[in-house]
Amino acid sequence: MVFLFLFIIIHRVVNDEVKKNDEASKTSETPTATNDYGSKPTQDQDSDSETVELAPVLVINSADYKDTTHTVIKVVDGDTIDIDLNGKTQRVRLIGVNTPETVHPNKTVECFGKEASDYTRSKLLDKKVVIEVDDSQGMYDKYNRLLAYVYVDGKNFNLDLIVNGYAYEYTYNIPYRYQKEFKEGQVFAEKHETGLWAPGACN
Secondary structure, eight states, X not given: OHHHHHHHHHHHXXXXXXXXXXXXXXXXXXXXXXXXXXXXXXXXXXXXXXXXXXXXXXXXXXXXXXTOOEEEEEEEETTEEEXXXXXXXXXXXXTTEEOOOSSOTTSOOOTTHHHHHHHHHHHHTTOEXXXXXXXXXXXXXXXXXXXXXXXXXXXXXXXXXXXXXXXXXXXXXXXXXXXXXXXXXXXXXXXXXXXXXXXXXXX
């Protein structure tokens, strides 16, 4: 009787160990999804978003500037332009984007900076544009540049720069109105290897 009892106990212990080993083996064979930084992807770090397949077009909704056009009289670099504002020159810094530097006094020309400047020049110089401000960012930066989204032919040019790989999405301190769309635009550019995201573009 004692022998039978011991046999049952040993049999259960052995079965439990076999089950544990099987579970451990399955866990080690299952790959863990990671992002480029080696951590599990979060909702904001989805590197394979299927929500952006075509460049999104944003609707102008600023009452202050909706029906007023301004001529672009100079392109300073990829993300900074001068417009004719009621007969005066007003410098404009595009919200939510950052193009590689070309004219920074303390930095050398960065990879794809010239391409970004040339692209902005080809699309905006001498063109009629509509500007949209964003209350979350304030009207001017510390350099007295007007902070705005720029629309040409009804399309948001800030977003166009990102989607075509000429600029990075850029958040300064606090989220801006179209942050979600701009982040999706960068995912699109990276996924489709456009512009500065192309293989070998910035080695």
